[in-house]
Amino acid sequence: MTGKVLTLFLVAAALAAGLAMYYLQVYAFYEDVPENDAEIVLMRAGEDTAEPIPFETFEGIDADSSPIRYRACFSTEVSLEAARERFEAYPDAAPRVAPGWFSCFDAEAIGEMIADGRAGVFLSEANIEYGIDRVVAITEDGFGYVWHEINDCGEKSYDGTPLGEDCPPRPES
Missing domain, CATH: 1.20.5 (Single alpha-helices involved in coiled-coils or other helix-helix interfaces)
Incomplete structure (x- = not known):
C-alpha cells in the first residue's frame, strides 16, 4: 500500500x-503593451534617423524574462511599396512564434508572406538591448507585425564566439 x-x-x-x-x-x-505607450518607428534607408509611422489597432505583449518575447500587431496606412522605398530593409528576419493566446501574431503566416514578397521586414531599432534588434514587418494589405531579432553580435555573444571588431563592447551588468 x-x-x-x-x-x-x-x-x-x-x-x-x-x-x-x-x-x-x-x-x-507576459504583460500587455498599452497602445498609448506604443510607438512604431522605422529607420530611414541610408540614415541613422528613425521615423514614426502612423498605426491603428495596436496589440502588443512583452515580458521582462527575455529580450526576445516582444510581439505586436497593428494596421497602418503606410504601403509596402512606400516602406520599401523609404526604410532600411532587414534581411533574413524570421518571426518568432508567439503564445497561442496572442492570436493576431501568426509567425508561420507572417513568414510565408515574407518569403513570397507579400511583406517586407524593416529595422525599427538596432540594439534595443545588446545584441537584439526590433524589426517591423509590413504587409501589402496594410498590417504590421513587430518582434525582436537576435543580431550578429548577439548571436556571437550568446554562443561564446569572439565578438570581433564589428561589434560594440558588451555593456557591464
Missing part, C-alpha cells in the same frame, strides 16, 4: 510541476 501512495504522490507532484512550468512559460510573464 505504501508503494501505491508514494507512486501516486510522485505522479501528482510531477503533473503539478509540469502544469506550473507550462503556465509560467506561456502565460505568467
Whole structure:
C-alpha cells in the first residue's frame, strides 16, 4: 500500500510541476503593451534617423524574462511599396512564434508572406538591448507585425564566439 501512495504522490507532484512550468512559460510573464505607450518607428534607408509611422489597432505583449518575447500587431496606412522605398530593409528576419493566446501574431503566416514578397521586414531599432534588434514587418494589405531579432553580435555573444571588431563592447551588468 505504501508503494501505491508514494507512486501516486510522485505522479501528482510531477503533473503539478509540469502544469506550473507550462503556465509560467506561456502565460505568467507576459504583460500587455498599452497602445498609448506604443510607438512604431522605422529607420530611414541610408540614415541613422528613425521615423514614426502612423498605426491603428495596436496589440502588443512583452515580458521582462527575455529580450526576445516582444510581439505586436497593428494596421497602418503606410504601403509596402512606400516602406520599401523609404526604410532600411532587414534581411533574413524570421518571426518568432508567439503564445497561442496572442492570436493576431501568426509567425508561420507572417513568414510565408515574407518569403513570397507579400511583406517586407524593416529595422525599427538596432540594439534595443545588446545584441537584439526590433524589426517591423509590413504587409501589402496594410498590417504590421513587430518582434525582436537576435543580431550578429548577439548571436556571437550568446554562443561564446569572439565578438570581433564589428561589434560594440558588451555593456557591464
